[in-house]
Amino acid sequence: MSLIKKVSKISNIIASSTKEKIKCSYLEMNIKSLNKKLENIDDKKGAHLIIKKENIQKKIEEEKINESERRKKAAEELKKQVEISKVKRKEEVKDLNNIQKVKKEFEELPIATAIDDLVSGVSDIEKVQELVKKSPENIYVWLNLAETIKFHKKAFLIINGIKAPWDMVGSTIDLTMEFVGGAIEDNVDKNKWTYERAINQAIKLGATRKQIREFAENYKKNLVISGIKGTSHMISKQGKKLTKTSERVIDFAVDKFLLKNNKK
Known part of the structure; x- marks a missing residue:
């Protein structure tokens, strides 16, 4: 469940960044179009175009602020989830000696x-x-x-x-x-x-x-029954390990790259 939540937050951050770029690019194209029209007319005749251009510029700024806030909120929630996972992993090994810690690390590798x-x-x-x-x-x-x-x-x-x-x-x-x-x-x-x-x-x-x-x-x-049980056990265990490893990779990426790039 934790992995799904983190992936969802990352998707929200990426979607927000993509939405901002697409919408702002479209609005900037409208501004360029207005600028071309204003080149051939005086300020008095083009007053309504100037107002329209200013309104579009405000929309661009509002869009950037709104999406930036959404990303910051998602990033903060994501960071909290990562911190919870890190604390949980520390709790799992706090009573283990060095040999047991190494063994646990190896046993969790898919x-x-x-x-x-x-x-x-x-x-x-x-x-x-x-x-x-x-x-x-x-x-x-x-x-x-x-x-x-x-x-x-x-x-x-x-x-x-x-x-x-x-x-x-x-x-x-x-x-x-x-x-x-x-x-x-x-x-x-x-x-x-x-x-x-x-x-x-x-x-x-x-x-x-x-x-x-x-x-x-x-x-x-019974070797036949044991073989079936063994295969089922392996598939179940490997699935859980892949999920856990994927979550650790995401936590590392969030710590090192994602939050820094998307809090802006």
Whole structure:
């Protein structure tokens, strides 16, 4: 909704500037026409033309003032919306450490994170993580998280393997981020849950080795349904990221260029 409002305000500013130029150009053409007529007659005979010319000039000035005021008002409202968005983004990261901030920035990039969104949807990892938050004392949600993490990594490797012949660079970047970046994050970000940490948490809650083994053996995913869910998840996530990125680009443009040029 915020993006739509900003685009609407920008459109109003552009429309106002265009309207002013077109209308003033038309009125200036009328003044030029009157000037030609006044060249061939004296001031007494051309008195009514002089008055008409003055009235047209007043209309031009009024048009410039009115449209300038409209643009200033739209620019002020736009600036308020941008400030609200900037404050909101700061609030979202105020409690994050540096590693988490970098991770959040990367996770919000469209296109670059398409494969990760697909894999997350296929593995259903976000849903499982929510279950862990709701039932942290339940052994089986932790075992489910452990197996989901394992499946997530397997799906990630398979999907990158499929796309590798067509996108060697993209696959190389994805795999490097997964293994090198993931290893760094595991050591620095102690809040990130890995397979080992999920298993250890289940053991702390009383899970036996037999329960862990049996759960792993019974853990199955319907690949067709998972693929459909993964694709739907990716499309939804990428759409939101494109919207968010577009809004950030607009905010940057407003800060650096738009307001300066249209407050005049």
